[in-house]
Amino acid sequence: IGATTTATEIAESTLLPKPVEKTLGQAAAAIASPQLRNRVTIGGNIVQIYPWSDLPAALLVLDARLAIAGSKKRTAKITDFLKEHPSRFLKKGEIVTEIRIPHLKGNIKGGFVKVTRSAVDNALVDAACLLHTSRGVIDVARVAVSSVTRLPERLTGLEKLLLKKKVSPALLAQVEGWINSNLKVTRMVGVSASYRKKLAAVTVRRLIADSLKK
Helix, strand or coil: CECCCEHHHHHHCCCCCHHHHHHHHHHHHCCCCHHHHHHCEHHHHHHCCCCCCCCHHHHHHCCCEEEEECCCCEEEEHHHHCCCCHHHHCCCCCEEEEEECCCCCCCCEEEEEEEECCCCCCEEEEEEEEEEEECCEEEEEEEEEECCCCCCEECHHHHHHHCCCECCHHHHHHHHHHHHHHCCCCCECCECHHHHHHHHHHHHHHHHHHHHHC
16 A cells, blocks of 8 residues: 555545455544545554554554665564654655555454544544454454554554453453553543543453454
């Protein structure tokens, strides 16, 4: 995907594989308003990280790689790119030119949810997941959040909790408990950190449950 591709082009594309459409496509469609979706680009949304950047969580679970051009060309994993602010990761004169999404094999299920106070407000929580089960046991688990943490983040500890487990109400309760115990939530004007943490826990639990039903 070219870095200057707009959110509208992604949201309306008929070329996206289903797991990509359910994560990145849904994230693009959730961006504020038609006017903003026509202007926001995928490259800008991940390079200029703000609390209202909705695409990074989806790109994290898709395990995207970035093509970077400068004095030399290089690629970077999205997980490495977002460990610190992208402005520090990119060297002087470098720009992101493409976002590359690896092919996903099998019946991978995915989803994206944005929780906000109004359709055009900043997200209180963005969450994305990709999951695969075999005979009721989870063998692929990728979960990420943004807006609620300092930078968009893959929840690797939660992923380890989910792997090789049978889907059950008890497991979903553990998901909520893990987030309440481990997620480091940032402050937001008008919303307490404790509320946002509880909201993130419920949102991720419901997202995982709903994605597995599809």
